[in-house]
Amino acid sequence: MGKGSTYQRIDINLANKPDRFLSMSPTGKTPLLRVRVDQGAEHILFESAVIAEYLDEIAPSPLLPADPLVRARHRAWVEFASSTLADIAKLYTAPDQSVYQAKAEMLRRRFTQVEPASTGPWFGGERLSLVDAAFTAIFRYWTPSSGCWGCNSRPTSRRSADGTLPTAVSTERSGRDHPARLDVFMRTSNGHLAVLWSQ
Numbered sequence: 001m002g003k004g005s006t007y008q009r010i011d012i013n014l015a016n017k018p019d020r021f022l023s024m025s026p027t028g029k030t031p032l033l034r035v036r037v038d039q040g041a042e043h044i045l046f047e048s049a050v051i052a053e054y055l056d057e058i059a060p061s062p063l064l065p066a067d068p069l070v071r072a073r074h075r076a077w078v079e080f081a082s083s084t085l086a087d088i089a090k091l092y093t094a095p096d097q098s099v100y101q102a103k104a105e106m107l108r109r110r111f112t113q114v115e116p117a118s119t120g121p122w123f124g125g126e127r128l129s130l131v132d133a134a135f136t137a138i139f140r141y142w143t144p145s146s147g148c149w150g151c152n153s154r155p156t157s158r159r160s161a162d163g164t165l166p167t168a169v170s171t172e173r174s175g176r177d178h179p180a181r182l183d184v185f186m187r188t189s190n191g192h193l194a195v196l197w198s199q
């Protein structure tokens with residue numbers, strides 16, 4: 001989660017979602033953030049862009065820029081990262097080769113769109129932004145064994161391109177065993193990915 005906050009991460013097996021998770025998640029998707037303020041009622045936040053912005057707002061040193069126009073632009077690209085996450089989920093659950101290829105093509109197109117919008121070395125210039133943080137959720141699915149679904153290079157900011165942010169932030173967020181767990185998930189999925197993985 002970063003930004004110095006205290007949290008506990010609970011992993012959800014998306015191939016076999018627990019009832020408790022389903023009862024909390026209106027969309028049945030991860031991530032979810034369960035928040036309790038001052039021992040009060042518990043609140044569930046969903047949608048990664050909303051969760052990221054909430055955490056940014058309650059922590060010192062906001063990652064979203066102060067200027068309204070630049071801020072709106074960054075929000076738009078955080079939203080873009082969120083919908084890219086949903087596309088990755090569709091790729092992972094593609095039932096056959098043609099659906100898989102269509103989803104992979106969609107992802108390649110998305111990555112070529114974000115690169116020109118970045119001014120680098122981070123997305124918005126000289127400092128880490130919420131957009132860079134949002135894209136780390138995507139890079140978690142981009143392990144040495146999964147590659148980038150046929151992309152030629154890592155997208156987003158140049159800092160992301162050299163691997164610095166995705167490695168540091170995603171390892172903290174997802175746990176060191178994430179690549180191994182992802183590997184099992186892919187191998188045991190019912191879709192086309194499992195076929196690719198067994199080759």
Ligand SMILES: N[C@@H](CCC(=O)N[C@@H](CS)C(=O)NCC(=O)O)C(=O)O
Nearest residue numbers: 014029030031047048082085086089
């Ligand atoms: N727009 C959502 C997308 C979330 C999403 O697609 N999450 C995937 C994991 S990366 C998921 O939970 N997939 C399971 C499913 O769709 O059943 C967000 O940004 O939170």
